[in-house]
Amino acid sequence: MADYQLFIGGAYVDALAGETFETNDPATGQKIGDVAKAGREDAQRAIEAARKAFDEGPWPKLSGKERGAKLNQIADLLDAKAEKFAEAEARDGGGTIKKATFADVPGASSAFRWFARMAEEQPDEVEVPGSPFPPSQNWVRYEPFGVTTGIIPWNFPLIMASWKLAPALAAGNCSVIKPASLTSITALMLGEVFQEADLPPGVANVIAGPGGTVGEELASNPLVDKTAFTGSTEVGRRIMQLASGTVKPVTLELGGKSANIVLDDADLDIAAACVLFGTFFHNGQVCESGTRALVHQSVYDEFVSLLVDRAGKMVIGNQMDFATDLGPLVSRSQVETVERYVALGRDEVGEPICGGNRPEGLADGLDPNAFYNPTIFSGVDNKAKIAQEEIFGPVLCVIPFADDDEAVAIANDSIYGLGGGVQSGNLDRARAIAARMRTGTVWINDYHLISPERPFGGYKQSGIGRELGVAGFNAYRQAKHVHANPGGSRDNYMHLAALSSNI
Ligand code: NAD
Numbered sequence: 001m002a003d004y005q006l007f008i009g010g011a012y013v014d015a016l017a018g019e020t021f022e023t024n025d026p027a028t029g030q031k032i033g034d035v036a037k038a039g040r041e042d043a044q045r046a047i048e049a050a051r052k053a054f055d056e057g058p059w060p061k062l063s064g065k066e067r068g069a070k071l072n073q074i075a076d077l078l079d080a081k082a083e084k085f086a087e088a089e090a091r092d093g094g095g096t097i098k099k100a101t102f103a104d105v106p107g108a109s110s111a112f113r114w115f116a117r118m119a120e121e122q123p124d125e126v127e128v129p130g131s132p133f134p135p136s137q138n139w140v141r142y143e144p145f146g147v148t149t150g151i152i153p154w155n156f157p158l159i160m161a162s163w164k165l166a167p168a169l170a171a172g173n174c175s176v177i178k179p180a181s182l183t184s185i186t187a188l189m190l191g192e193v194f195q196e197a198d199l200p201p202g203v204a205n206v207i208a209g210p211g212g213t214v215g216e217e218l219a220s221n222p223l224v225d226k227t228a229f230t231g232s233t234e235v236g237r238r239i240m241q242l243a244s245g246t247v248k249p250v251t252l253e254l255g256g257k258s259a260n261i262v263l264d265d266a267d268l269d270i271a272a273a274c275v276l277f278g279t280f281f282h283n284g285q286v287c288e289s290g291t292r293a294l295v296h297q298s299v300y301d302e303f304v305s306l307l308v309d310r311a312g313k314m315v316i317g318n319q320m321d322f323a324t325d326l327g328p329l330v331s332r333s334q335v336e337t338v339e340r341y342v343a344l345g346r347d348e349v350g351e352p353i354c355g356g357n358r359p360e361g362l363a364d365g366l367d368p369n370a371f372y373n374p375t376i377f378s379g380v381d382n383k384a385k386i387a388q389e390e391i392f393g394p395v396l397c398v399i400p401f402a403d404d405d406e407a408v409a410i411a412n413d414s415i416y417g418l419g420g421g422v423q424s425g426n427l428d429r430a431r432a433i434a435a436r437m438r439t440g441t442v443w444i445n446d447y448h449l450i451s452p453e454r455p456f457g458g459y460k461q462s463g464i465g466r467e468l469g470v471a472g473f474n475a476y477r478q479a480k481h482v483h484a485n486p487g488g489s490r491d492n493y494m495h496l497a498a499l500s501s502n503i
Helices: 040-056 064-080 082-093 097-121 157-170 185-196 211-220 233-244 268-284 297-311 332-348 404-412 427-436 469-474 494-499
Strands: 006-008 011-013 020-024 031-036 125-127 137-144 147-151 174-178 204-206 226-230 250-253 259-262 292-296 375-377 395-401 420-423 477-484
Touching: 006 040, 006 185, 031 185, 040 147, 040 174, 040 204, 040 211, 064 082, 064 097, 064 157, 064 185, 082 097, 082 157, 082 185, 097 157, 097 469, 147 157, 147 211, 157 174, 157 185, 157 204, 157 226, 157 469, 174 211, 185 204, 211 226, 211 233, 226 233, 233 250, 259 268, 259 404, 268 297, 268 395, 268 420, 292 297, 292 404, 297 375, 297 395, 332 375, 332 395, 395 404, 404 427, 420 427
Parallel strands: 147 174, 147 226, 174 204, 226 250, 259 292, 259 420, 292 395, 375 395
Antiparallel strands: 006 011, 006 204, 020 031, 125 137, 137 477
């Protein structure tokens, strides 16, 4: 029996083929446990469990209030188990225990609470008065799609799982989600919570396994009515192709290369903190990271030296220690990807002004090959590959600009449009710039703050659709118009007289 099993049809089970894979603490390489490795046939049985739960089970027939109550119960249970989930999240993915405690677990439970509220408050049937075809009445019903699937990345598994499951369930769908293999355990652990909450079997299923088989099945299986994906833009394109076979609606949350604009009227001290947090939080392994800092030329030198000074103060070490700011990257191969980009940056731009190497002097037991120093390239041309491509690591490009128009032009010169920031002492000026940025979220004098009440998603190649907010709830419902003629007299059928007088 695997240490972490698949959660299908309300029960924990091994993969049909009995296969497992190891999951490790990236900081030390120590094994955490064996995870059941689903194959295509496990994905199919999870989809069938969800289909059965939707077609025959009670879930879609419950009232919004009843579904909301269940989701609130799930949120309460998650909060009650916060320590256990936070520890597993930090150990498995290398994110700091601070992040897991203050962002991941509360981020997940608050998503369940928000969508509970959506289920309770959003009407599922709305009268449309004043029919143009009297005496008919018309109403719009908002109905679940049926079976939804969610495929999620390795950087925020618990939050990403909740962003896919909570709105799907709130709207009355039944769902299957697949976490990334590097970080699957907390998503699988959600099964415990669903069991304790007495969620009907098959309503929520979680399976771990390779994207190329399990993920492809979730995006293409004809029993699936809608699919939602968070991950790289490259795989997002593949998901669209797979979903097109049965014309499934897709929600895609993809990559980013966001610009954080520092104006000449900014409080440079605080702006430096916002830029560093915006870039290096979770080692830059965050889709909306502000990895391009655009800095007004009149404050450029002063600002860059503030950045270098502060970056050097970040504490790198064991992610399980509350004093640590930067833990390991998620995997050795992610460190190697960062190294390839830093080598490219050295060719394109020159020596980084800080970092550019693995840290030395880490505590015993920590693998130095799993860590990377925060790295800053200054004087970067926005056309450089390191300014255009998503690195997904602790690398910041600093780019000078002369005026607001140029800042906006550089910010928008990207295939991506996920996040962005404006650091300024003048809210009106910052607001005008935010309005011109072609991106799904802009933080003024802040960064990275996401809440379930507000929509999140990308412009351009950063994605399609929105998660969270009211839009994120409606992404899991479809509208049905019902037209009701009271019948009776032929006078009530005016279109027959007008359009089909011979029948
Ligand atoms: P990835 O695209 O490699 O994998 C994401 C998920 O897709 C994983 O579960 C993987 O197993 C699965 N997958 C891989 N190939 C597949 C296929 N052919 N068919 C179906 N599923 C497949 O991304 P990652 O490396 O896990 O995460 C990093 C990426 O995710 C970055 O590009 C980052 O920007 C993006 N991301 C975006 C957001 C957002 O909200 N926009 C949030 C987090 C991460």
